[in-house]
Amino acid sequence: MSHTIESIEFESSIEQENAEPNYLTASKGLKSWMFTLDHKRIGLMYLISIFTFFFVAGIFALLVRTELWRPTKLLMEAKTYNQFFTLHGAIMVFLVIVPGIPASLGNFALPLQLGAKDVAFPRLNLTSYYIYVIGAFFALFAIINGAIDTGWTFYAPYSLNTGGSVILMVTAVFILGFSSIFTGLNFIVTVHKLRAPGMTWFRMPLFVWGMYATSIIQVMATPVLAITLALLAIERGLGIGIFDPILGGDPVLFQHFFWFYSHPAVYIMILPGMAIISELITTFSQKKIFGYRLIAFSSIAIAVISFLVWGHHMFVSGQSELAGMVFSALTFLVAVPSGIKIFNWISTMHKGSISLKTPMLWALSFLFLFSIGGLTGVFLAVLSIDVHLHDTYFVVAHFHYVMVGGTMMAFVGGIYYWWPKMTGKMYSEKWGAIAAILVFLGFNLTFFVQFLMGSHGMPRRYYNYLEQFRTMHQFSTVGSYLLGFGFFLVLLNLLHSVARGERAPANPWHALTLDFTQTSSPVIEHNFHHQPTVHTGPYEYGE
Amino acid sequence: MVANQMSNSRFPLVSHFSSPHQQVEASKLGMWLFLATEILLFGGLFVFYGVYHYLHPELFKAAHRFLNVELGAFNTVVLLFSSLTVALAIHAIQQNKRKWVIINLSLTIVCACIFLVVKYFEYTHKFHQGLLPGYYFRNATVPDPDQAQVFFSIYFMMTGLHGIHVVIGMIVLGWLLIRVIRGEFNSQYYVPIELGGLYWHLVDVIWIFLFPLLYLIR
Numbered sequence: 001m002s003h004t005i006e007s008i009e010f011e012s013s014i015e016q017e018n019a020e021p022n023y024l025t026a027s028k029g030l031k032s033w034m035f036t037l038d039h040k041r042i043g044l045m046y047l048i049s050i051f052t053f054f055f056v057a058g059i060f061a062l063l064v065r066t067e068l069w070r071p072t073k074l075l076m077e078a079k080t081y082n083q084f085f086t087l088h089g090a091i092m093v094f095l096v097i098v099p100g101i102p103a104s105l106g107n108f109a110l111p112l113q114l115g116a117k118d119v120a121f122p123r124l125n126l127t128s129y130y131i132y133v134i135g136a137f138f139a140l141f142a143i144i145n146g147a148i149d150t151g152w153t154f155y156a157p158y159s160l161n162t163g164g165s166v167i168l169m170v171t172a173v174f175i176l177g178f179s180s181i182f183t184g185l186n187f188i189v190t191v192h193k194l195r196a197p198g199m200t201w202f203r204m205p206l207f208v209w210g211m212y213a214t215s216i217i218q219v220m221a222t223p224v225l226a227i228t229l230a231l232l233a234i235e236r237g238l239g240i241g242i243f244d245p246i247l248g249g250d251p252v253l254f255q256h257f258f259w260f261y262s263h264p265a266v267y268i269m270i271l272p273g274m275a276i277i278s279e280l281i282t283t284f285s286q287k288k289i290f291g292y293r294l295i296a297f298s299s300i301a302i303a304v305i306s307f308l309v310w311g312h313h314m315f316v317s318g319q320s321e322l323a324g325m326v327f328s329a330l331t332f333l334v335a336v337p338s339g340i341k342i343f344n345w346i347s348t349m350h351k352g353s354i355s356l357k358t359p360m361l362w363a364l365s366f367l368f369l370f371s372i373g374g375l376t377g378v379f380l381a382v383l384s385i386d387v388h389l390h391d392t393y394f395v396v397a398h399f400h401y402v403m404v405g406g407t408m409m410a411f412v413g414g415i416y417y418w419w420p421k422m423t424g425k426m427y428s429e430k431w432g433a434i435a436a437i438l439v440f441l442g443f444n445l446t447f448f449v450q451f452l453m454g455s456h457g458m459p460r461r462y463y464n465y466l467e468q469f470r471t472m473h474q475f476s477t478v479g480s481y482l483l484g485f486g487f488f489l490v491l492l493n494l495l496h497s498v499a500r501g502e503r504a505p506a507n508p509w510h511a512l513t514l515d516f517t518q519t520s521s522p523v524i525e526h527n528f529h530h531q532p533t534v535h536t537g538p539y540e541y542g543e
Numbered sequence: 544m545v546a547n548q549m550s551n552s553r554f555p556l557v558s559h560f561s562s563p564h565q566q567v568e569a570s571k572l573g574m575w576l577f578l579a580t581e582i583l584l585f586g587g588l589f590v591f592y593g594v595y596h597y598l599h600p601e602l603f604k605a606a607h608r609f610l611n612v613e614l615g616a617f618n619t620v621v622l623l624f625s626s627l628t629v630a631l632a633i634h635a636i637q638q639n640k641r642k643w644v645i646i647n648l649s650l651t652i653v654c655a656c657i658f659l660v661v662k663y664f665e666y667t668h669k670f671h672q673g674l675l676p677g678y679y680f681r682n683a684t685v686p687d688p689d690q691a692q693v694f695f696s697i698y699f700m701m702t703g704l705h706g707i708h709v710v711i712g713m714i715v716l717g718w719l720l721i722r723v724i725r726g727e728f729n730s731q732y733y734v735p736i737e738l739g740g741l742y743w744h745l746v747d748v749i750w751i752f753l754f755p756l757l758y759l760i761r
Contacts, residue, residue, distance in 0.1 A: 117559040120569045185576045193569040194559075223580045227587030231700075239677035240696035242591055247677070248690050253594060257587060531561070 022424065026525040037122035040523055042129050043108030044422060047415070049132065050096055050104055051491070057091035058484055060084050065446075065480040068473045071465050078463040082149035083164075085461060089152030090169065094176050095136055097407060098265060101272035102183055102218070103132070105414045106211050108422060110187060112515035112523065113205045115196025115532040120189035124182050132179040138172035141165075151461060153262070154229075156243035156254040160236050167236055170229040177222045177229075180268070184218030187211055196514065198534035205513045205538045206282075206295050210275020213299035217264045217271070217306060225261035228254070252317050259310035267306040269403055271299055273370075273410030274341055277363050280413050281345045283511040284360035285352025288539040291344040298337035305334040315386045324383050331381035338374050342367065357509070358432030362413030365440050369405025373398060376451065391461075394454025397447045405443060412439075412490055419494065420504030421515065424522035427497035435493055439486035445479030513538045554732045567734050574738045578745045581708070585749055588701050592756060595693050605686045606694035607760045609674055611665060615758040618661050619750065625654030626747045629716070629740045636733040641723065644736070648720045651743065655713045662706055669695070676700070698757055705749055712746045715739045 023040045033041060064085050067074050076084070107125065111118055119125050142148070148164040159166055191212045195204065231242055232254070241247030243254040282289040289295065311319060311327030345367060354360070376398040380386050389395060419427060449472045454460075458469045465473065504521040511517070518532045560566040596603045632647035673681030676699045680692035719739045722728065728736060 121573060122559065124573075181580055185573060185580075188576055189569050189573045192572055193565055219576055219580055220583060223583035224587050227584050231587070231591065234700065235677070238679065238696070240700070241677060241693050242595075242696070248693055250594070257590070 020520075020524055022520065022522040023525045024424075024522055035126070037118070037126060038525065039107045039111050039118050039122065039125060040422070040527075042125050043104050043106070045129060046099065046107060046132070047104035047422075049136070050099060053091055053095040053136070055487075055491075057088050057096060058487065060088035060091070062480055062484055064088060065477040067463070068465070069477050071467055071470055071473075073464075079149055081463040082151075082461070083147040086148055086151055087143060090148075090173070091139070092403075093152050093265075094173050095132075095139065097269045097403060098180055099132060099176070099183070100269065100407065101276065101411050101414065102187070102211060102214055102268075103128070103179075105276065105411070105418060106183070106187065106214075106272060109418055109515050110208060110211055111190065111194070112421070112519060112527055113208055113513050113538075114190065114194055115199060115514045115518070115528065115534065116190060116194040117527050119186045120194055121186050124186055128179045128182040128186070131175060131182070135172050135174075135176035135179060138168060138175055142168035142172055153258065154232060154254075155258075156232070156235075156249075156251045157245060159232060160244050167233045170233050174226050174229050177226045180218050181222045184215035184222075187215040188219065191215075196532050196534050202293065202296070203534055203537050205515075206278035206289065206292065206299075207275045207513075209296040210271050210278065210299050213303040214268050214271040214275070216300075216303045217268050221261045221264035221268075221307070224257065225265070228257040228261065231257070252314070252319065255314050255317055256310070259313045260307075263310040263313065264303075264306040266399075266402075267302055269407050270338075270370075271302060273366065273407040274299070274338075276410040276414040276417070277345060277366055278341075279511070279513070280359050280363035280410075280417060281348050282539050282541075283417075283509050284355045284357060284363065285349045286355070286510065286541050287348055287352035288537075288541050289344070290347035290350075291340070292537070292539070294340055295344050298340045301337040302334060305330065305337070309334055312381055312386075315383055316390050328381050328383050332378065335374060335378050335381075342371060342374075355509075356433075357416075358427070358429055358436060359413045359417040359509075361433060361436040362409045362416065365436065366406060366409040366413065369401055369409060369440075369443065373401025373403075373405050376401065388457075389454060391459055392454035393450040393458045393460055396460045397450035397454060400447045400450075405447070409439075412487075415494070417509070418515070419497070420508050420521040421519060421523050423498055423501075424504050425497045425501035426504045426508065427493050427501055431489065431493040431496075435486050435489035438489060439483060442479050442482030442484070442486050446476050446483050447479070449475045449479075512540060553729050563732075570734050570738060571741075574741050578741060581745055581749075585701075585704065588697070588704065589752070589756075592697050592701065595697060596756075596760075599690060599693070602687055602690050603694055604760050606691045607757065609669075609672070609685065609695075610698070610758050611668070612758050614661055614665055615754050618658050619754050621654050621657050621661070622747045622750050625651045625658075626744055628654065629743045633733065633736055633740050636723075636728055636736055637730055639730045641726075644723050644728075645720065648716055648723060648736075652713055652716050652720065655709055655716070658709060659706065662702065666699075701753055701757065705746070705753060708746050708749070712739075712743050715742060 023038055027036075033045065036042060063075070064081065067076055067081055067084075107119070142165040145168060146164040148159075148162070148166050148169050150159040150162060150164075150166065154166070154170065191204070191208060231240075234240055235243055235247075235249070239247055241249045243249045243251055245251060278289060278295055309327055309331045311323055312331045315324050315327070376394070380389055380395060380398060416427065416432060419425070453469055453472045453476075456469070458465060458472075506520050507516045508521075509516065514528075514532050514534070518528050554563040554566075556563055557566060560569065628647045628650040632644050632651065635641075635643035635647060669675065674685070674695050675681065676696040677692065680688065680695065682688060682691075685691040716739055719736055722735070
């Protein structure tokens, strides 16, 4: 029994699709997009921007990996290499993966899943997007003006003394932070106040729960990053002496300030991914999700505990042993809710009617790759092990497994899932599967060998390396090209569908959430013909 | 969102909300969340203060004597009074007493100006004494000048960021005042004034914490 509808002429929806404009065609012209207040258009604009930066930062990654083909110089000087990995990291973190899913798929699908006509503050939403664009321009300008080589983490005292446009770059990130805060604020109010009649908290789709938890972190943590970067910029400009030891400051204080945001930030990155996986697993198993409340509460638990573990980035910074032990223990704790989700998803699949459509292939990749990534995070949380693995390729592999193997897999799966709603078209399943497999293979080839390198002592961010690591680096470089090609195929597949794809039905996946049961493909401008009301939970398959 | 004077409902309902009540509740929740982010923003500076006060207590005690407690206390009273006037403005619009809304909002803005003028005098006095942040510090009478400059850096950063928020508050209140004069609010619709008032109260509360931490160190 799906969400019961009050009054909808669903039988004539095909006629309505033909007759009625959708959100893409309802108004025309550049200005109608530039000044739109429609969450779907804003989500789509974000999606295009975010993926543009994904490919830009991806190219920097390929350049880095190419340089590492040989133990000594191949293409570039060391300073350029440092700039390239900094840019790869900074663009990926601040322009792609933090805004990532929330700004694009969150904006598009959250109001639909809630049965709302839009987010709570549509003008704030558009403002958020323009703040993102302005921040992106600042970042580009900073790069052109003198690319920084500090790593995306801007550690003092190096960031205080190095050349390059540090102040411009941190200003860019400061601005981008506000985009993130306003998006989170908008979602929290939307979830609290704009749910359809009858949709209690525990009848919301789990995607919404995940986005809500993410929004809490965005709102609470990002201001701390803002003030940290402001302090960094002011110290560079005025020498106030907070972080620079020569001026009486403390560089470890910078790390505390920085990681207080940046650790919760990684949960801003993964929680939306997990939110999508809940939808994909249940829809493509055509089975009610196992442990709805546990998954919902685990998202909130992750959000809360994420604020308590920042010191695990600083085990070797000189902080006290006691601090190290406490952060280590709390980090074990934060892994538990993630583990709960994995088991609940697997249990959902058990005895489900599994359909291996493209979104599900990405979801299955997520389950495998995120498990590895998450587990290796727990290894790193062990103090005695981290002493050896800190700042090695093991850490690099860990975070790429969770951010790419986790979040990016879920992101692409979500894009394929909601593609019919966004474009009204179906993509080619054959090419979708091929791309998914190539990405999976390319990803593992690139990054699995990095666990091995790291445990053998290969340091991260190094331009030159010892001969014994050459073969492993070469595997990794070949893998990176395959990975890049796979993502490029995804892009081609999706773009081709817009031009030549079949028209999408309203509910191609037989999902039971309002975003599929109550909308056409593509969605109409005001989302629903009549206000939906809800009488059951969102995943009542086979009942 | 201009109030439609001609419609039966005197509340400008935006289309994606289903009722005025929902719209008001959403706006207020949004504002409270925004205030929480502001508190976290200042929180970083309070941590900066806390760390260095803990590490150099004597230095803080000695350096703070260069601040003018009387002016600081006067500013505190001015801001507290301005919070009262903005609350009175809201009380007045609830009773449709437009004249009193205009008077009270204007008083609030005047208080903000007084606050900034006092700060201007405090700052220029410090510049003359060479008590400037970081590289620009030029005062030999402070005990342990190399370390002491941290106190003044903190002072300028905290009061400076607060001052920026006072200016933002003034702009918001000024814009609200213009809208009141234009007749956009009435006893059924005055949410923007409430939101502006909330913001102003936050600016006041932050100063309430700043003042003792900077001016009243014992």
